[in-house]
Amino acid sequence: MSSIRQLSPHLLWQFFDTLCSIPHPSGHEAAVRQWIADWAGSQGLEVIQDAIGNLIIRKAATAGLERCKGVILQAHMDMVPQANADTEHDFTQDPIQPYIDGAWVRARGTTLGADNGIGLAACLAVLADDKVQHGPLEVLLTIDEESGMTGAFGLAPGLLQGEILLNTDSEQDGDVYMGCAGGVDANITLPYEQEPVPTGHQALRLTISGLRGGHSGINIHQGRASANKLLAELLMDIGQHETIRLAELNGGTLRNAIAREASALLTLPADAMETLARLVDTRQQQYRREFAGVDDFIALELTPAGLPARVMTTALQQRLSAALFACPHGVMEMSRSMRDVVQTSTNLGVISTEAKHIHVQCLIRSLSDEGRERVAGQTQAVFRLAGADCHFDGAYPGWQPDPDSAVMQLLLDTHKALFGVQPEVKVIHAGLECGLFKAAYPEWDMVSFGPTIQGAHSPDERVHIEAVSRFWQLLVRVLKQIPER
Incomplete structure (x- = not known):
């Protein structure tokens, strides 16, 4: 256990601390996947592991919100393994050591795994917190995003029932992403x-x-x-x-x-x-x-x-x-x-x-x-x-921007109502899984957002504590305001 468990929102940071303790570099997600599946099962949630190794976890709608459009909340389970030359670290065996550094959380000598561990922790916190109001909810957790997007490539059509996908793999507070590069x-x-x-x-x-x-x-x-x-x-x-x-x-x-x-x-x-x-x-x-x-x-x-x-x-x-x-x-x-x-x-x-x-x-x-x-x-x-x-x-493939996206407009309006400023709409020059999801689920309305993470894919990786709090507030409010079908 580390000091980050005392940060707010508590559930999110507690889940992230637990994720740091379970090695999960790309290609080695089995342990973290099993822990998540066991935890979700203990909460009475429906858990599905697909043929490629992705997890799908379903949670029933909050009372009164059953008629809302179904939401898929999405993150990936793997992290990039990078260590400084003077740091001995076996990413398949050793836990990440997070610590608070002023306004940031970072790791000792290695990548932190905030990419996409904060998004993953947020998904689990939504599942755990019955005070979060939402319609029919599915959490999609993919494998091997960082080294080949194997999980997104292998996602079969027909497994998921929702209409809106919220991707949590962006890295700048105040920005909302509606497109990404292919590779x-x-x-x-x-x-x-x-x-x-x-x-x-x-x-x-x-x-x-x-x-x-x-x-x-x-x-x-x-x-x-x-x-x-x-x-x-x-x-x-x-x-x-x-x-x-x-x-x-x-x-x-x-x-x-x-x-x-x-x-x-x-x-x-x-x-x-x-x-x-x-x-x-x-x-x-x-x-x-x-x-x-x-x-x-x-x-x-x-x-x-x-x-x-x-x-x-x-x-x-x-x-x-x-x-x-x-x-x-x-x-x-x-x-x-x-x-x-x-x-x-x-x-x-x-x-x-x-x-x-x-x-x-x-x-x-x-x-x-x-x-x-x-x-x-x-x-x-x-x-x-x-x-x-x-x-x-x-x-x-890349994810082509949709200027008519209803969930994008909802997120923009919600951000303005919460924080008094309109977020910037951007296209990210990185490989989000959204482009691949479109192949299996072309009807999905998708958007990507997340907290500020700097130095991703390097041992300089750090995540801004206050930005995580704003990310959580935005996520919770958006889930509550998803419209009816």
Whole structure:
């Protein structure tokens, strides 16, 4: 138990604290799903687990509200597992350690899981609190949203009875979302072409660290540095010195998080040490100037390492370095119809070296299928020139805005009545599950809202305490005011 259980609204924070104690990274939701199902069953609620692993929990309408339109209150059960380099944490075994930091709640050395744990806790609090008035209610809790949207992809038509979906996976208090980007994963593989380490070489590990990272959709327009792109630029520098050889490179851990750390294992003769050190120092100074005010703690470090058994061939080293340097990354296009909205972006999320292959993962996002496919084609062309295999999977559609949405208008009016200000209506450059839900339930009227969460998908993640309170007030009032059928 942590101090956050004393925060208000009490039920929501108590549920969130419990969720923090149950490991639930993407792909490992079984324990938290079982806990939720057991708890809901003990409350006399109807619980259904569908074929893909999603949970559906039904609660009867409050007396007098039986004729209201049915509402589906929705969240996802998984969280992004990211830890600082100096934090030892097994996300499949160890609990998250939340704590209060002034006006915020954050976690010790890891992601907090407020994305989407606060929304999930709110869903459970609605189910638990009989003082919350609502019509026929279904809570839909999906799996694997962060790493592939498997739960949303697999949601079968006909399981849910409601007409209105309230998605709780947005991250800015005072904003209401009526659309989102679609996306696709690029999976790239290059054969590891090897040769013996040249005679007389020593090994050094080049490490890039101290970056902020962040959500590859929400933060992509903020100009944050990508450790993978910085490493690619350094490898191009290194490639001008033929005696410096590359044995392996690794960077980032998730395709939907901007890479915060990256490293390369290099071998070189003693007389090239000074050249490499000077090159690294020059780039570090440049990066600190270039990203001042955005990423202020970029650190490049060379440390002695054990001599590897092999290095890449010179040809592979050159092709790989060039491909990573040329790989699209960041904002590709801004929307022409919506001010300050990113239309298309891509994230060079993960680079990893294995025994026989080098793997690269990118996540491409766009409000349009055409934009997504264009950047996918560019990415494929770059890596094919380098001799790589590139295939795409997990494509999901965007959620197209509906200007005539009745639930959107209800939420706007309710927000104005509660807080005296009209919320901003936005389209989010991130993958909400709403676009996929439309495939199985095209008649649903949908809206997304949530409290302020900063630094999602990174260990800097934090949620604003007062914004959670406002989110809860808004949710409770909207549920009470859903119109009759």
